[in-house]
Amino acid sequence: MTSIEGTVAPGYERVAEAFAANLALEAGAAVAVYRHGEPVVDLWGGVADPGTGRPWRRDTLQVVYSTTKALPSACACLLAERGVLDLDAPVAAYWPEFAAGGKDRIPVRWLLTHQAGLSALPRMPLADLYAWHPVIERLAAAVPEWEPGTAIGYHALTFGWLVGEVIRRADGRTPGRFFADEIAAPLGLDLHIGLPPSELDRRARVITAPGEREALARLDPAALATRTLVISDEPLDLDAPDALTCELPSVNGVGTARALARFYAALIGEVDGVRVLAPETLRAATSEQAAGPDVVMGVPSRVGLGFGLPSPEVPWYSPSAFGFPGHGGSLGYADPETGIAFGYLMNRLHADYARPDPRAANLIRAVRAAVSPAGR
Structure with a gap:
């Protein structure tokens, strides 16, 4: 199993589980979440360069x-x-x-x-x-x-x-x-x-x-x-x-996913x-x-003014959310209603254009569960 590094605040363990499951579909990836201006998830894992085996590190960069x-x-x-x-x-x-x-x-x-x-x-x-x-x-x-x-x-x-x-x-x-x-x-x-x-x-x-x-x-x-x-x-x-x-x-x-999430966190607070x-x-x-x-x-x-707005067709659906997805599966968004700011990136581009990419959606479901009244 690919090792995962980083930190997860109490109550956000489901996000780590979803990220671990995602890595079965990845080469390397990173996810970060802020809530109300504070980091609660910062994870990375896998391989940054399959040709050399170089691992994905805390400071690995990815085009989005x-x-x-x-x-x-x-x-x-x-x-x-x-x-x-x-x-x-x-x-x-x-x-x-x-x-x-x-x-x-x-x-x-x-x-x-x-x-x-x-x-x-x-x-x-x-x-x-x-x-x-x-x-x-x-x-x-x-x-x-x-x-x-x-x-x-x-x-x-x-x-x-x-x-x-x-x-x-x-x-x-x-x-x-x-x-x-x-x-x-x-x-x-x-x-x-x-x-x-x-x-x-x-x-x-x-x-x-x-x-x-x-x-x-x-x-x-x-x-x-x-x-x-x-x-x-x-x-x-x-x-x-x-x-x-x-x-x-x-x-x-x-x-980095950390920087993307921090950027969105500083847009909403x-x-x-x-x-x-x-x-x-x-x-x-x-x-x-x-x-x-x-x-x-x-x-x-x-x-909006350069930002994408949600609809039932997009996985980060929330009436107050805004953000932008990228080719292959990357995503940054924020939700002022919940205080969530999210960044996700990976190096293996989503291949099946006939089906939605499940990776970001899996993570977002885990984040939403963590901040729901029944969760966090």
């Missing part, structure tokens, strides 16, 4: 794919709170070139709510994705795929560049630098948008789902979903150093005297901004 999106969202909301960014102003007020292609009236808010109609881009070299500015130039020139504001369509990759460029234009810092300075540093978070090269050796190696790249290759290249998910000439490999050390604020966040967003800012950020069928992914969607 779209779970990253909560990070630039929090940055934008913080700038709005400070009066540096007006979410209802046109994007072009900060980024004048963006007005091309009939986009002069799109407000910043619609970038955060996936309503701008800019989910897809023509394919380009990976080097252009890593360089930032070539993508920004294409987005500035792009014509929306649908009338902005009339529908939700998941901006799987472009979200990070769109929101990130507005952050950069309004503040002067890249989204990764702003997050590092204004959120990660005050909280001591081992969580990054753009991993420092010196930290690459701490990362866990991604284990992709069998046949994933072949499945992408079989998609209709003209379909909006394909053009949204595949925007490079070569596969985007988030195990590659170049893909981890640049800033891809939609997908290349790298950190104070953690060691630090709170990221004021309560009124958080309420606005996590209130429903748009809901309906997603025209890209073909599923129901509810969104």
Whole structure:
């Protein structure tokens, strides 16, 4: 049996049991839970690199794919709170070139709510994705795929560049630098948008789902979903150093489960005297901004200001919860009603797209049992 390390507060033993059961489906993983600003679960185990047998350690880092999106969202909301960014102003007020292609009236808010109609881009070299500015130039020139504001369509990759460029234009810092300075540093978070090269050796190696790249290759290249998910000439490999050390604020966040949970804990309350967003800012950020069928992914969607909102279809269901899942199974979320903040990440990506990933759901059920009136 794979050994598990870490700590669990009294009353949360079920979470440790669920994590141990999950490791049968993993290579390596970590989970962390805060409640009312205090850590109650911090566990890790398994293998970080199956090729070498390197074990998952307390400071092992993992890329979290779209779970990253909560990070630039929090940055934008913080700038709005400070009066540096007006979410209802046109994007072009900060980024004048963006007005091309009939986009002069799109407000910043619609970038955060996936309503701008800019989910897809023509394919380009990976080097252009890593360089930032070539993508920004294409987005500035792009014509929306649908009338902005009339529908939700998941901006799987472009979200990070769109929101990130507005952050950069309004503040002067890249989204990764702003997050590092204004959120990660005050909280001591081992969580990054753009991993420092010196930290690459701490990362866990991604284990992709069998046949994933072949499945992408079989998609209709003209379909909006394909053009949204595949925007490079070569596969985007988030195990590659170049893909981890640049800033891809939609997908290349790298950190520990502990840092992810602490980040969410500091969104809903104070953690060691630090709170990221004021309560009124958080309420606005996590209130429903748009809901309906997603025209890209073909599923129901509810969104706040960059944060996903729950529905009966998602495993972290609670009326007051908010967060973001990532490709392969990672998840970060918080529930102000219970005071729970949760971070979960792993290196073996979920393989069966026909069935829900049971791993995070198992852990969340255990957390909810621990905080229910009958439990903790």
